[in-house]
Amino acid sequence: MEYDTGTDPKLDSEASKGKGKLLDSAKKARKWQTELNASKKWMARFTKAARDCEKAYLDMSDGEMASLASYAGKTNLFWSNVQVVLSAIYGRLPKAEVDRKFKDFDDDVSRVAGLMMQRILNADIEREHDDTNAAMRDAVQDRFVSGLGQVWCRYDVETEEYDEPVLDPMSGQPMLDEKTQQPMTRKAERIINEEAEVDYVYWDDFRYSPCRRWRECRWVARRVYMNEARLKKRFKLSPEQLGMVPMQARQDTAGDGQDDVLKATPFKQAAVWEIWDKEENYVCWYVEGCSFVLDEQPDPLELEDFFPCPQPVVATTLTKAFLPRPDYAMAQDLYRELDRVNSKLSNLTDAVKAAGVYDKTAGPIKQLLTTAVENSLVPVDNWSAFVEKGGMKGVVDWMPIEAFVNAIVQLNQRKTQLQHDLYEVLGISDIMRGASVASETATAQQLKVQYGGARLSNLQNEVARFVSAVMRIRANIIANLFQPETMLKRSQIERTPDAQFAQQAIEMLKDFGTSMYSIEVTSDSLAAPDWAAEKEARTEFLGATSNYLMAAAPIVQNNPAVGSFLMKLLQWAAAGFKGGKTIEGVLDEAARQLQQLAQQPPPPPQPTPEDEKNKAQAAKFGAEAERTAKETALMPSPPQLGAPGAMPGAVPLPAGPGTAMPMQPQMPAPVNNMPM
Numbered sequence: 001m002e003y004d005t006g007t008d009p010k011l012d013s014e015a016s017k018g019k020g021k022l023l024d025s026a027k028k029a030r031k032w033q034t035e036l037n038a039s040k041k042w043m044a045r046f047t048k049a050a051r052d053c054e055k056a057y058l059d060m061s062d063g064e065m066a067s068l069a070s071y072a073g074k075t076n077l078f079w080s081n082v083q084v085v086l087s088a089i090y091g092r093l094p095k096a097e098v099d100r101k102f103k104d105f106d107d108d109v110s111r112v113a114g115l116m117m118q119r120i121l122n123a124d125i126e127r128e129h130d131d132t133n134a135a136m137r138d139a140v141q142d143r144f145v146s147g148l149g150q151v152w153c154r155y156d157v158e159t160e161e162y163d164e165p166v167l168d169p170m171s172g173q174p175m176l177d178e179k180t181q182q183p184m185t186r187k188a189e190r191i192i193n194e195e196a197e198v199d200y201v202y203w204d205d206f207r208y209s210p211c212r213r214w215r216e217c218r219w220v221a222r223r224v225y226m227n228e229a230r231l232k233k234r235f236k237l238s239p240e241q242l243g244m245v246p247m248q249a250r251q252d253t254a255g256d257g258q259d260d261v262l263k264a265t266p267f268k269q270a271a272v273w274e275i276w277d278k279e280e281n282y283v284c285w286y287v288e289g290c291s292f293v294l295d296e297q298p299d300p301l302e303l304e305d306f307f308p309c310p311q312p313v314v315a316t317t318l319t320k321a322f323l324p325r326p327d328y329a330m331a332q333d334l335y336r337e338l339d340r341v342n343s344k345l346s347n348l349t350d351a352v353k354a355a356g357v358y359d360k361t362a363g364p365i366k367q368l369l370t371t372a373v374e375n376s377l378v379p380v381d382n383w384s385a386f387v388e389k390g391g392m393k394g395v396v397d398w399m400p401i402e403a404f405v406n407a408i409v410q411l412n413q414r415k416t417q418l419q420h421d422l423y424e425v426l427g428i429s430d431i432m433r434g435a436s437v438a439s440e441t442a443t444a445q446q447l448k449v450q451y452g453g454a455r456l457s458n459l460q461n462e463v464a465r466f467v468s469a470v471m472r473i474r475a476n477i478i479a480n481l482f483q484p485e486t487m488l489k490r491s492q493i494e495r496t497p498d499a500q501f502a503q504q505a506i507e508m509l510k511d512f513g514t515s516m517y518s519i520e521v522t523s524d525s526l527a528a529p530d531w532a533a534e535k536e537a538r539t540e541f542l543g544a545t546s547n548y549l550m551a552a553a554p555i556v557q558n559n560p561a562v563g564s565f566l567m568k569l570l571q572w573a574a575a576g577f578k579g580g581k582t583i584e585g586v587l588d589e590a591a592r593q594l595q596q597l598a599q600q601p602p603p604p605p606q607p608t609p610e611d612e613k614n615k616a617q618a619a620k621f622g623a624e625a626e627r628t629a630k631e632t633a634l635m636p637s638p639p640q641l642g643a644p645g646a647m648p649g650a651v652p653l654p655a656g657p658g659t660a661m662p663m664q665p666q667m668p669a670p671v672n673n674m675p676m
Helices: 011-017 019-043 044-057 077-089 109-123 134-143 228-235 239-244 332-351 363-371 384-386 404-426 442-481 484-491 500-511 530-557 560-575 582-601 608-632
Strands: 096-099 148-165 184-200 206-208 219-226 271-277 282-287 295-298 316-318 321-325 356-358 394-399 517-520
Touching: 011 109, 019 044, 019 206, 019 271, 019 282, 044 077, 044 134, 044 321, 077 134, 077 271, 077 332, 077 404, 077 442, 096 109, 109 134, 109 442, 109 484, 109 517, 134 148, 134 184, 134 442, 228 239, 228 394, 316 500, 332 404, 356 442, 484 500, 530 560
Parallel strands: none
Antiparallel strands: 096 517, 148 184, 206 219, 219 271, 271 282, 282 295, 316 321, 356 394
């Protein structure tokens, strides 16, 4: 976008001398002075309304706190309503849920990468010195008070210098000094700590380009006040440049006399604007009224959406302009009328008192009212005259208070109606305020809960969207700039069953950033914790898992090869369960064990009772055969026919049981009987 910077003889002379860098800095200074002025003018109406809302929230008048002496019975219902809504919407620490966009249950690397990022985000918020939770809570409070809340994300790194050995490029060994023969070293810098910080931005210190929708916003800026020492250290300014930077005491630009603690600062400061230009893809730092920009850098964070801040959480807007209208402005007439009614009630209450007139000559009557008289009689002079006047009714006339009492009754009814109208406009039910009637049925109370939940659901979703966007920016910074060692240390993933995927998960985060993940903070995780609902969800999951395992166990016992398939089904179910990522690693290990078991040869079948009976009989027969063989071996063997020492005509002994009879030799027939 081109800006008409006009002509400046000094700038033209500097440009003619070849000082183009100075000329370019001056042109950018004029550009951002023009942009900031246009944004300030565009947001002027919102700024005025926001300051009025702050005074109403703190019950301030003309810049001063309403003192007890001037208190006229006012009830700051605006403050009370904001506290109720804030507690219902942002009741506890947010919990980020980092999950795969495509819930592939067998993609362990993606699952572990998301689990690591989730652990880092949630662990940082829970630290005492981390300002993320406080910054987001203050921003949400600004949304319900002034109408706009914003935070700013940044990368903060702490380094140190150390002596690094100089290595020989050829051998890779440390080089030695020729004189001292000691290893040569050089100064190097290393990271000792890094953080993805979130800073709260006061609504009046936040500017953005005029736009109809946030997606059309061209630039965003935040204002930070810095003294001379910080300016010199941060921007490396020379004494001449430092003298050209406008330095002034912080003044209340609105001129409404509102207290500002920075007014008490004993030194001057410069209002430095940190501006992120999405069109030119760079960041610059500028002080209004300065003739040059203090510094400029190309995109330092390389975020997916460029801006270091999310879309601010805002009140009511129209499509013609992204300019919020505070909630208080929508119901300010009701709030003001309620204040007037409360003031009248206070005055009437003061008027209702025991007061009247009495006859001056009736002195004892005054003694009855001004003296602590109880269970005693007061003497009256001239009793007959006192009775003639009608007694006490004749000498005392009380101030009528019936009219005041009736007015108080009517005003209380009007007050109740005004409060009811306010709750209708703001959508705050009796149940949310902790109010109920004993005669109400459970159905009536449930309807009130649903009514309040329906009216607040949009607010809850908007706040959840804002917190989720902050978490996404922090995750983007962590994935882009954090060292792998820091990610391992913060996530403690090496102490889990998923340690084997840690390095691959870090590489995936470094390559793809957070584009493959959906990072969200749901509205129910921001509201006050519902322990019964959380317990019910876990019990339901355990019950369903137990039933599934009981049904699958007989199938796996008969056919172990099916176990891997059944475990995959369980993993698929756990991947869709909220909070199931932490248990998926255990399921993966069980699936691997089942797969290894299926690859092993099946064990021999268990013997049946019939097999045991046959085995016992076989053992019995074997034992008998062995005994018979031993007995046979001990018996002497008889001599064979024709053997030396055998007696003529001896008949061999019969063979033992189970053996064949030996063959006997036959004599040949005589040859002389054959025919010639």
